[in-house]
Structure formats: structure tokens, C-alpha cells
Amino acid sequence: MAEFHDLAELALNRDGESWGNLGYWKSETDYSDACRALALLLGEQAGLDDQAVVFDAGFGCGDQLHLWLEHFRVAQLHGANLSRIQTDHAKARLAESGFPAAATAIVQGDVNDPKVWTTALGSNQPSHVLALDCAYHFTSRVDFFRLARQNLAPAGRLALTDFMLAEPHGSGSLVYWLLRWMLKRSHIAEANIVPRDRYLCQLAESGFGESQIVDISEHVMPGFARSIRRLRQQNAVTGSRKILGWSGLVKYTVTGRFLEWAHRRSILRYCVISATKTG
Known part of the structure; x- marks a missing residue:
């Protein structure tokens, strides 16, 4: 059975790269560069350094893992990702790049499963838990928050990029039904898309404080849309679907x-979120 999260993003990237996020388009015009910029922004917001022990939840095809290791020079890297084909791809690239320890410390599995964390971490406690452009796909983001707190070292940091509602919409509105249809089509649990105030409450209820939310919507959502329009134009010029395929x-x-x-209708916001484990 085909996986929803596969290697389709390879066709969006330059050769040799396999980024799979929405990108940070403040000054970038190329998809791979924009994706790297979003990962870099997250790493900086998290405060990664050469002492960091990282657990990356939902690392996709693994390009961000190389950024944590090569740019931030983190001390240890662990992680879990739902897609088997993506995880195999990430493991192979890490091994080929000279990071065999990291290749063995990332696993395939659901980050909402406590056993997956144990398998990936062993006896290690991460100082940082990251989720780059993926938490909205988790079965339960609240359960992810709780597992992150449970596994983090004292005063450890949680950092992620995520969607939230700009404001609640009535269940009978057209906006509500369009949003619900798109969430279902995109394998996103409706319960994961909440307004900012509720998001902050979920963090606090899960044992996190010093929470910060930075809205970067204007540099993410329209830029991704423009990049896909350029891709469609490229397909039209070549008269081929080999670049990405019909699906x-x-x-x-x-x-x-x-x-x-x-974004235009102010329905969703895309944000960088960071918080510190309390207690």
C-alpha cells in the first residue's frame, strides 16, 4: 500500500536534495533554499548549539538532519518519522555523509507512540525536541506535547513550526466546510487546528512555559503557492508531467x-513556536 508521505518532494528540489516543508520565502525564490531557510529559522529559535541533544519528530526525507549536524553541530541526533520510505532515504543519506551514529538513532514509527521514543532515544534525554512543518499531521498534537515533555531533559526546549486558526469559524459556514474538507484530504486531524489562545493553553496544560509564538504566515503560505505556480508553468512549457507526475x-x-x-482570507496562520519544559 502506498504511503501518503512518500518521496514526491524530490521532484520539487534541486538534484541531491529532498526537502519537504512549505519553505520560508522572505528572501528566497528557490524551493530547496526556502525549505532550508525555514529549518534554519527553527533551529535558531530552538537555540541549537554544539551541546544540544536533539530529537527530531517527523524529519521527512532527512535534509534537516544534516542541517542540525553540519550547521549547528549538535552533539547527538535522534528522531522518528512515520513514513518508512522516507526514513530509509534519510538513513541512507546520513550513512553516506559520514554520520553512521545518527543513521542508527533515527527510526520509523509514530511519534504518538511512547515506545518509538524509547527505541530512538535509548537512555538519552534530549535537550531539544523539534517538529519542522509536520505536527499538524500527527494523530494528536496534544499527545505529542505530553510525550515531548516526558522525554525532555529538565528545562529542555520544544520548538516547531505549525498551523493554527486565525479565529474560530461557525460549523455552518462555508469556510468551516472548505477547511474541514481540505484537512481531511491532507490527513490532518481537525482537533490539531486550533486558535492561538487554545494552542498556548495546550502547551501550558502539557507542562510547558515561556511559550513564544511568532507568526510568519506572510513569508510561508503565499511563497509556497507561487513556487507551485512556477512548477505548473514549467510543466506547461515542457508539455510533460515527468517533473512531478499527474498525482x-x-x-x-x-x-x-x-x-x-x-492566507488571503485570514483563516489560517503559520507560526514558529517555542516553549520550555517546566517543573
Whole structure:
């Protein structure tokens, strides 16, 4: 059975890269560069350094793992990712790049499963738990928060990029039904998309304080939509679907148009979130 999270993003990237996030388009125009910029922003917000022990929840095809290791020079790297094909890809690239220890410390599995954390971490306690552009896909983001706190070292940091509602919408509104349809199509639990105030409450109720939320919507959602339009134009010029394939082209076209609409109508916000383990 085909996995929802696969290697389709490879077609969006330059050769040799396999980023799979929405990108940070403040000054970038290339997809791979924008994705790296978003990961860099998250690492900086998290405060990664050469003493950091990182658990990366939902690392995709693994390009961000190389950034943690090579740019921030983190001391240890662990992680879990739901997709088997992506995890195999990430492991192979880490091993080829001279990081065999990291390759063995990332595992395939659901980050909402406590056993997956144990398998990836062993007896280690991470100083940082990261989730780059993926927490909205988790079965339960609240359960992820609780597991992150449970496994983090004292005063450890949680940092992620995530969607939240700009404001609640009535269950009978057109916006509500369009949003609900898109969430279901994108394998996103409706309970994961909440307003800012509720998001902060969930962090506090899960045992996190000093929470910060930085809205970067204007540098993410429209930029991703523009990049997909350029890809469609490239397909039209070449008269071929080899770049991404029909299914991939439809998937990203729908996603791009939805994000552009959701940003223009102030329905969703895309933010960088960081918080510290309390107690």
C-alpha cells in the first residue's frame, strides 16, 4: 500500500536534495533554499548549539538532519518519522555523509507512540525536541506535547513550526466546510487546528512555559503557492508531467491554492513556536 508521505518532494528540489516543508520565502525564490531557510529559522529559535541533544519528530526525507549536524553541530541526533520510505532515504543519506551514529538513532514509527521514543532515544534525554512543518499531521498534537515533555531533559526546549486558526469559524459556514474538507484530504486531524489562545493553553496544560509564538504566515503560505505556480508553468512549457507526475502536480496545486486562499482570507496562520519544559 502506498504511503501518503512518500518521496514526491524530490521532484520539487534541486538534484541531491529532498526537502519537504512549505519553505520560508522572505528572501528566497528557490524551493530547496526556502525549505532550508525555514529549518534554519527553527533551529535558531530552538537555540541549537554544539551541546544540544536533539530529537527530531517527523524529519521527512532527512535534509534537516544534516542541517542540525553540519550547521549547528549538535552533539547527538535522534528522531522518528512515520513514513518508512522516507526514513530509509534519510538513513541512507546520513550513512553516506559520514554520520553512521545518527543513521542508527533515527527510526520509523509514530511519534504518538511512547515506545518509538524509547527505541530512538535509548537512555538519552534530549535537550531539544523539534517538529519542522509536520505536527499538524500527527494523530494528536496534544499527545505529542505530553510525550515531548516526558522525554525532555529538565528545562529542555520544544520548538516547531505549525498551523493554527486565525479565529474560530461557525460549523455552518462555508469556510468551516472548505477547511474541514481540505484537512481531511491532507490527513490532518481537525482537533490539531486550533486558535492561538487554545494552542498556548495546550502547551501550558502539557507542562510547558515561556511559550513564544511568532507568526510568519506572510513569508510561508503565499511563497509556497507561487513556487507551485512556477512548477505548473514549467510543466506547461515542457508539455510533460515527468517533473512531478499527474498525482503530485494535482496534490501540490490544490495545496498551494488552498494555502493562498487561507492566507488571503485570514483563516489560517503559520507560526514558529517555542516553549520550555517546566517543573
